[in-house]
Amino acid sequence: MASSKARTAEIKRKTNETAIAVRVDLDGEGRYDVATGVGFFDHMLEQLSRHSLIDLTLKADGDLHIDDHHTVEDCGIAIGKAVAEALGERRGIARYASLDLAMDECLTRAAVDVSGRPFLVWDVIFPTPKIGTFDTELVREFFQALAQNAGITLHVTNHYGVNSHHIAETCFKAVARVLRAACEPDPRQRDAVPSTKGSLKG
Numbered sequence: 774m775a776s777s778k779a780r781t782a783e784i785k786r787k788t789n790e791t792a793i794a795v796r797v798d799l800d801g802e803g804r805y806d807v808a809t810g811v812g813f814f815d816h817m818l819e820q821l822s823r824h825s826l827i828d829l830t831l832k833a834d835g836d837l838h839i840d841d842h843h844t845v846e847d848c849g850i851a852i853g854k855a856v857a858e859a860l861g862e863r864r865g866i867a868r869y870a871s872l873d874l875a876m877d878e879c880l881t882r883a884a885v886d887v888s889g890r891p892f893l894v895w896d897v898i899f900p901t902p903k904i905g906t907f908d909t910e911l912v913r914e915f916f917q918a919l920a921q922n923a924g925i926t927l928h929v930t931n932h933y934g935v936n937s938h939h940i941a942e943t944c945f946k947a948v949a950r951v952l953r954a955a956c957e958p959d960p961r962q963r964d965a966v967p968s969t970k971g972s973l974k975g
Contacts, residue, residue, distance in 0.1 A: 801828025853922025
């Protein structure tokens, strides 16, 4: 449950495909304890936590004997639900943020509206189908699940890049940075909902 004193939440999700326990603290320091059984994905979730300053604890037990798909997608669902719960009524947040993030030869843009309306625009093409054993198409699946369940509008565009690892990493880092900025308290509106509708609950 979301805390009335802190923007934290815990989610447990179990299906026939995965069992996931996640805890987030939106006002954290970017501390993480992540174990999904998918090495590259763990690395990306660590980037998401570190650069958003969202403390993230996540344990996942999935049907990796089939492939990584269910584990990656369901982690996106669980993290998204936890973020949505931790945000509560989304009072006093900045709401919007955008950023161009560079890494070596790669440049990726992320923009977010913490709107209560889930939507993903994904303009990212990977030059290879895999990063090690990780399917690059799963990067989109993660962000689709995250946006849908967090209730955010998220746009991610890779401007250029030739290394699939770098492209994926810039996606996670750029989204992390815009989440950090958009979820930050806005001292000029404190307890107000940043919408003329008076609600950001969808």
